[in-house]
Amino acid sequence: MRIDLTVNGRAQAAHCEPRRTLADFLRHDLGFTGVRVGCEHGACGSCTVLVDGATARSCCVLAAQADGSEVTTVEGLATTSLNPLQESFRRHHALQCGFCTPGMLAVAAELLREVPTPTEAEIRTAISGNLCRCTGYHNIVAAIAAVGEENRRGTAGEGGRDGQGA
Known part of the structure; x- marks a missing residue:
C-alpha cells in the first residue's frame, strides 16, 4: 500500500x-x-x-x-545545528551509547512543549517509559531541567518552547 x-x-x-x-x-x-x-x-x-x-x-x-x-x-528536531535540548544533552553528558537518546529527546520535547518549566518529578515521570542502560538517568534529568530553567528565564533560544527542540 x-x-x-x-x-x-x-x-x-x-x-x-x-x-x-x-x-x-x-x-x-x-x-x-x-x-x-x-x-x-x-x-x-x-x-x-x-x-x-x-x-x-x-x-x-x-x-x-x-x-x-x-x-x-x-x-x-534541529535543522543546521543542535537545538537547545540536544545541546543540553551534550553539555550535561546525558548520553553514553546514544541508543535511547532519540526516544528521550522526543519525550522531552513533548514534555517541554506542554510544561515549559517542569519539576524534577514531572521530568522523571515523563521519561519513566524510556529505558536507558548506560546513564542512570541523572544527567538526562539534569539536561531537561536545564532547558526548563532556560525557558523560565526566557533564554532557551530557537526551539526552546515550540516542541521542536524544547
Missing part, C-alpha cells in the same frame, strides 16, 4: 506492506536511521517519535496508521 506522510517537514511517500511498523518504514524505507528499534514491544521507548506532535512508540504503530500524519524524528 502507498503511505503518504510528512517527516521532519518534508513530504514523503513510499509503498509498504500493510503490516509494516512505522519504525521499520521510517528507518528502512525512508532512511531515518535515528529511529532506533530496541524491544519491538513498546516497552523500551527507543523508537519514540512525534506523530502529529504527540509521542508514539513507532514499533507499535503501523505505517498505515500514520498515513497523512506529520512525523518528527530525532533528525527533525
Whole structure:
C-alpha cells in the first residue's frame, strides 16, 4: 500500500506492506536511521517519535496508521545545528551509547512543549517509559531541567518552547 506522510517537514511517500511498523518504514524505507528499534514491544521507548506532535512508540504503530500524519524524528528536531535540548544533552553528558537518546529527546520535547518549566518529578515521570542502560538517568534529568530553567528565564533560544527542540 502507498503511505503518504510528512517527516521532519518534508513530504514523503513510499509503498509498504500493510503490516509494516512505522519504525521499520521510517528507518528502512525512508532512511531515518535515528529511529532506533530496541524491544519491538513498546516497552523500551527507543523508537519514540512525534506523530502529529504527540509521542508514539513507532514499533507499535503501523505505517498505515500514520498515513497523512506529520512525523518528527530525532533528525527533525534541529535543522543546521543542535537545538537547545540536544545541546543540553551534550553539555550535561546525558548520553553514553546514544541508543535511547532519540526516544528521550522526543519525550522531552513533548514534555517541554506542554510544561515549559517542569519539576524534577514531572521530568522523571515523563521519561519513566524510556529505558536507558548506560546513564542512570541523572544527567538526562539534569539536561531537561536545564532547558526548563532556560525557558523560565526566557533564554532557551530557537526551539526552546515550540516542541521542536524544547
